[in-house]
Amino acid sequence: MAVTMAEISKLRTMTGAGMMDCKNALTEAQNDFDKAIEIIRKKGQATAAKRSDREASEGCVLAASNGGFAAVLALKCETDFVAKNADFIALTQSVLDVAMASKPATLEELAALTINGRVISEIIIDRSGITGEKMELDYYEFVQGGTTSAYIHPGNKLATLIAVTEEGIDAQVVRDVAMQAAAMNPVALDRASVPAKMIETELEVGREKAREEGKPEAMLEKIAQGRLNKFYQESTLLEQSFIKDSKITVADYLKSNKATAIAFKRVTLNQE
Numbered sequence: 001m002a003v004t005m006a007e008i009s010k011l012r013t014m015t016g017a018g019m020m021d022c023k024n025a026l027t028e029a030q031n032d033f034d035k036a037i038e039i040i041r042k043k044g045q046a047t048a049a050k051r052s053d054r055e056a057s058e059g060c061v062l063a064a065s066n067g068g069f070a071a072v073l074a075l076k077c078e079t080d081f082v083a084k085n086a087d088f089i090a091l092t093q094s095v096l097d098v099a100m101a102s103k104p105a106t107l108e109e110l111a112a113l114t115i116n117g118r119v120i121s122e123i124i125i126d127r128s129g130i131t132g133e134k135m136e137l138d139y140y141e142f143v144q145g146g147t148t149s150a151y152i153h154p155g156n157k158l159a160t161l162i163a164v165t166e167e168g169i170d171a172q173v174v175r176d177v178a179m180q181a182a183a184m185n186p187v188a189l190d191r192a193s194v195p196a197k198m199i200e201t202e203l204e205v206g207r208e209k210a211r212e213e214g215k216p217e218a219m220l221e222k223i224a225q226g227r228l229n230k231f232y233q234e235s236t237l238l239e240q241s242f243i244k245d246s247k248i249t250v251a252d253y254l255k256s257n258k259a260t261a262i263a264f265k266r267v268t269l270n271q272e
Helices: 005-015 020-030 034-050 084-103 108-112 120-131 172-184 196-212 217-235 250-256
Strands: 057-067 069-077 136-144 147-152 158-164 243-251 260-268
Touching: 005 020, 005 034, 020 034, 020 217, 034 120, 034 147, 057 084, 057 158, 057 260, 069 084, 069 147, 069 158, 069 172, 069 260, 084 108, 084 120, 084 136, 120 136, 147 172, 158 172, 172 243, 172 250, 172 260, 217 260, 243 250, 250 260
Parallel strands: none
Antiparallel strands: 057 069, 057 147, 069 136, 147 158, 158 260
C-alpha cells in the first residue's frame, strides 16, 4: 500500500520527524501509525543510548511570562547547527508553551507532560534519533509574583526571569531588571540570598589577599568584611549599579517605580 503525503504529514505533526523518516517508518509499518511511531521512537532510543556519554553543551534557551508566572527552560543538544535549526527551536517553544499552561513544579513533572498526546521526554528521544545527536531537557526554572517579566537575549542561549510583589507594574520596569540580570550575572537577589558557603569563601579570599598585601593580622577581618561588602554591591542584583543609570542601584530604580523584587532566575548555555 502506497504512503500518501497526507499520511506523512500527519505522522510528522505527531512526531516532529523529518518527511523521509516518516515515509520510511510508514512504509515499514505498512501504514500502521502506532507501529510507525514505535519505529521512530526505537530509532531515537537507539541513538540516545549510543550517545549517552556525549556532552550536550549547545541548545536553545527560551522564556516567557504571563501575569504572575514566568518560566525559562533549555533544550540541549550537541552542536550549534542543530540548536539553530527551526524545528529544534519550535520544539523548545512547544515545551515552554506546555510549561506556561501547566505550571509544573519540577523538571521531572514537565518532562512527563504531553504535547499532542505524546509525552515530552519521548518526543525528545524521538528527535534525538532524527538528528543523530544527544538531546536533553534541562534548566527548567520559574518565578511567581504580582508581576513577572522574561527576557531572551539574542541567540537563544541566555534568558532571565524577574518577579515583583506588586501587580500592575509597568512592564518596561520589570523587563529592565530582567535585562540587568542578563547583562550583569548576579549571584543572588540580595545579601540575604547569598549562600553561606559563598560568603565564607569570599571572606577567606579577602583575608588571604590582605595577608599577601602585608596587612596586620588584627586588621584581616575588617578588611575581609569590606571586600565582602564590595562583593555584595557587584554581585547581588538589588545592590548592583543600574545599567541604565549608574548613579542609582537596581533597588533604587525599583523603589522609584513602587516595585519590590522577590525572585529572579538566569539560565545560560554560554561560557562565562
